[in-house]
């Protein structure tokens with residue numbers, strides 16, 4: 001056995017430098033280390049030194065989160081996005097010099113990002129920093145998995161680089177990111193709140209019910225927006241911390257692009273893949289929580305049997321079961337939904353399991369599932385056409401897949417609802433409702449009020 005005292009980082013840099021010089025082209029190295037406990041919110045805050053390109057993700061079901069700092073490599077597409085992103089990923093994965101001795105899903109070489117709700121939507125207003133589909137392989141990735149912490153360094157090595165400089169730069173950046181000390185920053189205050197066209201939105205809901213009664217569609221999901229204006233810039237890590245504390249059964253996410261940050265706490269999993277195991281979920285149908293256990297139970301029982309909510313839900317189940325069959329086998333869907341309780345509302349929920357077919361990937365599933373009738377409607381084209389014609393907002397990344405995938409066929413995507421776009425001193429929040437033939441515009445409006453609440457409270461620093 002040849003003993004070597006060279007550290008993995010030195011070995012990777014040496015190899016990458018040699019190739020970079022030979023081929024006169026940049027190379028990328030990726031090294032994962034197990035590290036001591038790190039506060040994710042401090043890491044997120046410190047990550048500012050590497051640019052306005054941070055991200056955050058925490059699982060709704062596991063002790064797992066990701067925090068990204070800096071950008072080593074970007075996957076980007078405007079058209080044919082699922083295919084393009086997959087191709088770009090394969091390309092960088094084939095060429096990267098990777099050292100990761102830990103097999104935990106989500107550690108190591110990971111891309112995080114999202115797709116727009118509707119790639120044909122032209123974005124001119126709030127979403128101008130979020131044009132198209134975008135995934136980021138961060139310069140540094142903090143992953144926490146079942147109480148263990150991992151740091152992955154993804155470093156670009158160019159033909160001109162000097163090893164000593166690279167090592168010094170990495171050392172300095174690691175010290176900052178892992179410092180575990182952060183200045184306490186006061187949270188911004190909401191100066192005023194502005195609902196965007198609430199009356200017109202109710203009219204659109206009414207119009208949708210009429211089209212549904214005429215048989216043009218079975219279900220159409222309609223969203224509306226609310227703008228919050230702050231007295232100073234909101235402190236993103238404090239909002240994340242608040243969401244993590246209160247929305248314990250949701251995926252917490254943030255994706256920063258320049259001055260804008262898309263942030264939210266969604267209870268809706270689109271799909272999770274662990275090797276060949278696939279998990280999806282149908283989440284549609286909503287009611288408030290009760291003030292007492294008795295009232296809560298009563299509302300839950302009513303929700304489980306309510307015709308209108310069951311109709312909203314059953315369309316989603318039907319579609320997801322069908323859409324999974326392309327990339328999966330052994331699709332299992334329980335007969336009846338159960339209740340998925342959140343802090344201030346409860347949903348009808350049907351979990352779905354399946355097995356990934358050989359040669360398929362998580363992006364194949366995402367492509368087939370999005371948008372489910374929980375966000376688009378049924379039939380897909382008829383509902384999207386109504387949304388495009390009559391919904392008075394730009395959805396951007398709202399209601400679209402957001403998540404990650406790694407180099408070992410693991411990944412997870414949520415549906416980016418209960419979310420908002422922070423831009424300077426303004427936040428634009430989004431909330432939508434599944435409209436079916438028996439929808440009442442006032443009741444749907446009240447449902448959106450409940451759906452805005454988690455983000456409004458977190459932005460106010462309140463426990464609701």
Ligand SMILES: C=C(O[C@H]1C=CC=C(C(=O)O)[C@@H]1O)C(=O)O
Pocket residue numbers: 221223268283284285286312347373374375417418430431432433434435451
């Ligand atoms: C469109 C949203 O929620 C969807 C997910 C769960 C329940 C829904 C509902 O009951 O209408 C919606 O389909 C949103 O929160 O913006």
Ligand SMILES: [Mg+2]
Pocket residue numbers: 284285286312433434447
């Ligand atoms: Mg609903």
